[in-house]
Amino acid sequence: MAGGKELTVITYRGIFQEVEEARGMYSDGYRDQSAVVALDGGDMKEMGIEAGRPVHLETASGDVVVAAKLSEEAHPGVAFMPASPWSAQLLSGEVGEDGFLELKMFTVRASSGEGRVTSIEEIEAVIRAP
Amino acid sequence: MAFCTGCSLLCDDIVVDLDGGKIGKTMNLCRKGHAHYSSIGSGRLTPCVDGSEVGVEDAMMAAAEVLAGADNPLLFGWGASTLEAQRAGVDLAKKLGGAIDDPSSYSQGLITEKIIAGDLPTCTLDDVRNFADVSIYWGDDPSSSHPRHMSRFSYFPRGEKRQRGYEEDREAIVIDVRKSPTAQIAADGFFKITPGGDGAFIEALVASLAGKIPKVEDKKRMLNLGTKLRKAKFGAIFTGQGLAHSLRGDLSGFVSLVGKLNEITRFSVIPTLGDYNTRGFNQTLFDETGHVNSVSFKDGVRHGREFSIARLLDSCDAVMVMGSDPAAALPAAIAKKLERAAMVAVGSHRNMTTDFAKVSVPMAVAGIEAGGSCLRTDGVRVEFDGLVRSDHLSDVDIIKRIMEAV
């Protein structure tokens, strides 16, 4: 999908994601806690995205569909995403000149998504694909 | 009292009702710890070779075969392993002439290394509870990752010199890019920074400590923070992934700030580490090699980023992952390399890495199903027993059995 809005994504870990992870990664609960992106209210309006609706996130490395979440704080141009297999699909994997592997911060193109949230099985299939 | 390996705080005041050998009602476990305890009943890993279920012994023999046939094996993981298994893992890496690494190579390894090497001052969490009047959480959200951090040690409890409770006796400062649950508690002590802005914050704080005007928007607030830190009697800085990643491995500014603080008063650094025994692995490898991660034993002892999982997957010909899930945490391009590698996964539960492994070997959950010892996130050694009977082998038994067979 061309276009979309450029956002800086920062990953974080939330307790309920870890609780669901302990219960099992192949569950709806883990997906619900992981496959989300917290967006700034103004950014959501600009992109025409409502809370709970699918958002398509794309980088040169990959793309996923996750659910939109409205942040209580204002943070235009920045989005927060749980560190998970979903955010990992968007990371480049390139080691920087300083030898550091970036896992916390990256730039995505975000737009209103079609269909449903990417499943972990779909992510595994993409990784397995030749 | 039972013991929790749900995070690196290793809470040891857990009360568990054992109902016919099964875990019943628990007291004092946090939400995350309770989920960790509950997890022993579901999603467990089964022994498999090439997708077919086999006996555990056969799985261990297949694992040994994969490793023995490799020229450049990588042994990765180890944060969720006992000290005994970590020790055996280092011995296995030496025996194989392979490399050994852990997730600290892409998180807080450098900070931990400086602490172990004595380049950053540290103290125990018990010291923090007894003496600390200022706690700084930097790129760190222990309320979410280590839920009892603030209640057991760093903010709310009474201690020897902190008898009057947090409102009068302690100060919490949170430096983060978002208003995390920890920042929520700190209220007025929250300093919001821009993504990647930690270096600039350090500079401003150093200026403020020196009585110079800091180059930030809210100069007054930064000067007040400087004054607050100067007046601290016993300060503690808790570091998280956020700080480690923002500084991208260049700790010079941070080390210098901590040095300046210690010219004025006492400030210690304690990293908030993820897995329950990350600190144990870093210490074990450091004691053996002088490095906390990314070591190759191929030609003597070599250390460098080229031996970290992010770089080594291009050249290694077999991987053993021990109690970790790099395929879920690392960028898809690296997960793809793992998926294609001759991989052995030892773990307690099914995850993306075990799904991609050629050989999977199930292990007991330490602290619940098996005993052992480990180091808390502040380096304090803790020993523990298993709580329930389990058919699963302990991590150290698995590594030793594989080592015998290679």
Add this chain to the structure above:
Amino acid sequence: MISVMEVYQLLPKTNCKRCGLPTCMAFAVALISREKTIEDCTPLLEEAKYEKKLAGLRELLAPILSADATETGMVIHPEKCYGCGNCVVACPVNVASDPKGTAIGRGPVSGKAILMVEDGVVKCVNVDECRRFGPEKVLCNACIATCPSKAIEFI
């Protein structure tokens, strides 16, 4: 937290005094502190024109009247709780009665604690010991101010 004004807006605002209080505003305060019940306002129950207000008031006050609310008006939202124990360790009643347990950051050992974490979630017992309870009550909010997830409220 339910505000007095919110409750007041749903009352007849006639200051008829049939509840025994001088004003509807005073009745609103009494409703929140649970000294009076909705049934004490007879016009609201009997007059059809207040039907909507009555329904709104019942909805607004539902948390106060629910079984979840302890006698101190404390409501715990278990789905939000981290089980971190901040409230357990900050609670002045716990600290005073439990110097070797909650006072120093550990689980309660004295048997007198009123807040404790069971199965990963906080629960309140012996509520009559809470400082917000009884005739000498004070508006202590230690368990709310220390919560990372707004899992406790007083209504």
